[in-house]
Amino acid sequence: MAGKIGLNVTQICLAEECSEDEIVEELLKLNEDPRVHGVYLHLPQASLTSRVLDTLKPEKDIDGHIMKSISPPNGRYCLNSVIVVLQFMFLCPDGKEITHLMQADAVVLLGTGNMDIPSTWFRPGTVSLCFLSLSSLSSNSLNIVLSLSFITLLSWFLLFVDQNVVHSCCRWIQEKQYRPWLLRSLKLQPLTPVPSDIEISRAQIPKPVNQLAEEVGLLPEELEAYGRNKAKVRLSLLDRLHTQPDGKYVLVAGITPTPLGEGKSTVTIGLVQALSAHLKLNSFACLRQPSQGPTFGVKGGAAGGGYAQVIPMEEFNLHLTGDIHAITAANNLVAAAIDARMLHEATQSDKALFNRLVPSVNGVRRFSPIQISRLRRLGFNKTDPASLTPQEVSTFVRLDLDPSTITWQRVVDTNDRFLRKITVGQASTEKGQIRETGFDIAVASEIMAILALADSLEDMRNRLARMVVGTSRAGQPVTTEDLGVSGALTVLMKDAIKPTLMQTLEGTPVFVHAGPFANIAHGNSSVLADKLALKLVGRDGFVVTEAGFGADIGMEKFFNIKCRASGLRPNVVVLVATVRALKMHGGGPNVRKHTTNLSLVAGGCHSNLRKQIQIAHLFGVPVVVALNVFKTDTQAEIEHVCQIAKECGASDAVPCHHWAQGGRGSLELAQAVNEAANRPGNFQFLYDIEMPIAEKIRTIAQKVYGADDIELSPTAKDKIDYYNQQGYGLLPICMAKTHLSLSHMPDKKGAPTGFVLPIRDVRASIGAGFIYPLVGTMSTMPGLPTRPCFYDIDLDPVTEEITGLF
Numbered sequence: 001m002a003g004k005i006g007l008n009v010t011q012i013c014l015a016e017e018c019s020e021d022e023i024v025e026e027l028l029k030l031n032e033d034p035r036v037h038g039v040y041l042h043l044p045q046a047s048l049t050s051r052v053l054d055t056l057k058p059e060k061d062i063d064g065h066i067m068k069s070i071s072p073p074n075g076r077y078c079l080n081s082v083i084v085v086l087q088f089m090f091l092c093p094d095g096k097e098i099t100h101l102m103q104a105d106a107v108v109l110l111g112t113g114n115m116d117i118p119s120t121w122f123r124p125g126t127v128s129l130c131f132l133s134l135s136s137l138s139s140n141s142l143n144i145v146l147s148l149s150f151i152t153l154l155s156w157f158l159l160f161v162d163q164n165v166v167h168s169c170c171r172w173i174q175e176k177q178y179r180p181w182l183l184r185s186l187k188l189q190p191l192t193p194v195p196s197d198i199e200i201s202r203a204q205i206p207k208p209v210n211q212l213a214e215e216v217g218l219l220p221e222e223l224e225a226y227g228r229n230k231a232k233v234r235l236s237l238l239d240r241l242h243t244q245p246d247g248k249y250v251l252v253a254g255i256t257p258t259p260l261g262e263g264k265s266t267v268t269i270g271l272v273q274a275l276s277a278h279l280k281l282n283s284f285a286c287l288r289q290p291s292q293g294p295t296f297g298v299k300g301g302a303a304g305g306g307y308a309q310v311i312p313m314e315e316f317n318l319h320l321t322g323d324i325h326a327i328t329a330a331n332n333l334v335a336a337a338i339d340a341r342m343l344h345e346a347t348q349s350d351k352a353l354f355n356r357l358v359p360s361v362n363g364v365r366r367f368s369p370i371q372i373s374r375l376r377r378l379g380f381n382k383t384d385p386a387s388l389t390p391q392e393v394s395t396f397v398r399l400d401l402d403p404s405t406i407t408w409q410r411v412v413d414t415n416d417r418f419l420r421k422i423t424v425g426q427a428s429t430e431k432g433q434i435r436e437t438g439f440d441i442a443v444a445s446e447i448m449a450i451l452a453l454a455d456s457l458e459d460m461r462n463r464l465a466r467m468v469v470g471t472s473r474a475g476q477p478v479t480t481e482d483l484g485v486s487g488a489l490t491v492l493m494k495d496a497i498k499p500t501l502m503q504t505l506e507g508t509p510v511f512v513h514a515g516p517f518a519n520i521a522h523g524n525s526s527v528l529a530d531k532l533a534l535k536l537v538g539r540d541g542f543v544v545t546e547a548g549f550g551a552d553i554g555m556e557k558f559f560n561i562k563c564r565a566s567g568l569r570p571n572v573v574v575l576v577a578t579v580r581a582l583k584m585h586g587g588g589p590n591v592r593k594h595t596t597n598l599s600l601v602a603g604g605c606h607s608n609l610r611k612q613i614q615i616a617h618l619f620g621v622p623v624v625v626a627l628n629v630f631k632t633d634t635q636a637e638i639e640h641v642c643q644i645a646k647e648c649g650a651s652d653a654v655p656c657h658h659w660a661q662g663g664r665g666s667l668e669l670a671q672a673v674n675e676a677a678n679r680p681g682n683f684q685f686l687y688d689i690e691m692p693i694a695e696k697i698r699t700i701a702q703k704v705y706g707a708d709d710i711e712l713s714p715t716a717k718d719k720i721d722y723y724n725q726q727g728y729g730l731l732p733i734c735m736a737k738t739h740l741s742l743s744h745m746p747d748k749k750g751a752p753t754g755f756v757l758p759i760r761d762v763r764a765s766i767g768a769g770f771i772y773p774l775v776g777t778m779s780t781m782p783g784l785p786t787r788p789c790f791y792d793i794d795l796d797p798v799t800e801e802i803t804g805l806f
Helices: 020-032 050-055 079-088 098-103 139-176 197-203 209-215 236-240 264-278 292-296 313-317 323-347 350-357 369-377 390-397 446-453 457-466 486-492 527-537 551-566 579-585 598-618 635-647 658-677 693-705 714-725
Strands: 106-111 127-132 223-225 231-233 248-254 283-287 308-311 410-412 422-424 435-437 439-441 468-471 477-479 500-504 509-512 542-546 572-577 623-628 652-656 709-712 756-759 761-765 770-774
Touching (some): 197 313, 236 527, 264 500, 264 509, 264 542, 264 658, 283 527, 308 313, 308 500, 323 350, 323 468, 323 486, 350 390, 446 457, 446 551, 542 658, 579 635, 598 623, 598 693, 652 658, 693 709, 693 714, 693 756, 709 714
Parallel strands (some): 106 127, 283 542, 410 439, 572 623, 709 756
Antiparallel strands (some): 231 500, 468 477, 761 770
16 A cells, blocks of 8 residues: 555664664664654554653654654554554453543454443544354354454554644645744944954854854755754755755855955955845855964954854864864875875885785785776776786886976874975985975865865765875876775865854854965955755845955856856955055055045055956856955045945945944945846856966956066966876966965056966866966975964863963
């Protein structure tokens, strides 16, 4: 009967002597299995203990064993009732067991003539089935009646059980549908003067993360809590809401910044606080996870500031859920595998290498799946280790890495300038395998860029396998798959791929995920965080994400790299500007305090601000300028910036006071973004991906930076030829350039022209999926200043509160 209506039934047979613990363990598995919509307990009465019955979820109890749950609706009956019915089929006519009638939902009446049974013997709503008495039937007739009765009752019972399964399944499907938000915002009471960031953060008690998750439509099984305030969100959400339309996609970028930064993170947080807490529009912020290097160095954290913060800010800036530590472990496993493999190849014969790489276990030698993949790439369609020829064995076991071509470095999440160049292999046990290498900061690892660009666990696994660590002496790329380590990397990264859910000061949701460098990588938060958020906010909601550095770097890479990888298309660009940065671009000093000077402001607007608006328009995306207001800005300067920004092509330009007022201070920005997002867009990429590598570089240099042309060094030309030969020519470009100028010269402010962009080298992150030309020297390991931030950081041993963080 179940098969006829399309139900899949699985029978779980337990041993007759199974314990209560074993039954409970099976039920707990079924409770948490989303593929199971109903459970029917066909157990001996002695096994149906209160503990067993309490374990089974009521919504999966299709036969009604849990009597404390809601009574069966619309004629659905429980198993206990059916058992009583079957017992009554064999009662003697004297009715000695008539006291059991009050427990039954249905009663079989066996007797002769009219059976006048008092109604007080039955529960209200009891169903009765009447048959002849046993004494009036011959043995053959008795068999027929009992058979008919049993078949009737069994069919009746199965029908209602099947109905309950369908009912449970329908309820499960309904629960999986998109849920409207029931967001409860947290009230802010801004103080003047504005306290320190950590004081503001501590004054606001965040909602429990499971409550926040429920408010934004997440299911309990989609959440993995890390304490009270943060949780990982499982990627199964994308499958559940795959038919749900995406919300609107907003990118926050900035003009070319001063060394202090212009507040993109605070604008992002202030905007979502305004959208959700004040305009009551669903919105999600998607932010990068900060590195601990800058946190303990000179810059500090990245949780926003003032009354536009992610809270708790200590947890946001320190460790979070361990993603960067996972990247560090994975990255350094690759580095260890490289050096170990070179050592073993240098000190062992082909036969010895083969015997150790493909060991005999219980007399049988087998290739592992990752080794079979390597054989396939080498063109050997063999799976039996004994079938390889001596030449094939040699080709299989020797990667023959050229030490001078190894590009993979170790990483650590600390600013440590003395690790920029090191020598490894100096111990006698390494048998002379000495080479120079170095450390990068953890967020500069290619694995971080992969985490930010992957759109599924499988995609991450494939990208990790494609990472190139160096070149063989024959000139062939050597990958992590060749090293045999890519599967282990995926295991180390299996939890890091899930975005972390947190909240703002006003209780609006935030995804924190990934944090790649914005120079040698693309400087954006993860594709997966954006995709999850776009489903959760609904068609009319907003997802606001941030691009690193100025629009010429972070925004250009967001469009040409991230949007190509994700397939997502932005609706609006919010371009962050400050009066101090505009004065700098207008001819003033870098970050010195300025007096009111409308001429400098106008100069910055007509040069750098105008150019950054034009860059966004190259991609067909409308721009709203957000002027991040400082207390030293005058009203005349603020109005001047907003007026000129509109003249330069911005859809709107508004002052933002979120740092001092929270979401209420960004209401104008939220309204402007809402209006701009509802206009039809015409998004386009800057270049065709099939263009030659050099032409893609030239297009970015001329159209984005304003250069006359590019100049490729001999090394850059050779690298481009090599990448074309290896089939990497169709990858997008990720320019590694200073963020302090539109040009390659940090001291050239405004919108420089008349320069040639020098490309000194070209490198590739094959796993991440981009080519990165180097314009000048790029440091991937920061150093500590004379007085780092850690001088002020401490812990109160009594209250366990962190002091001096910000």
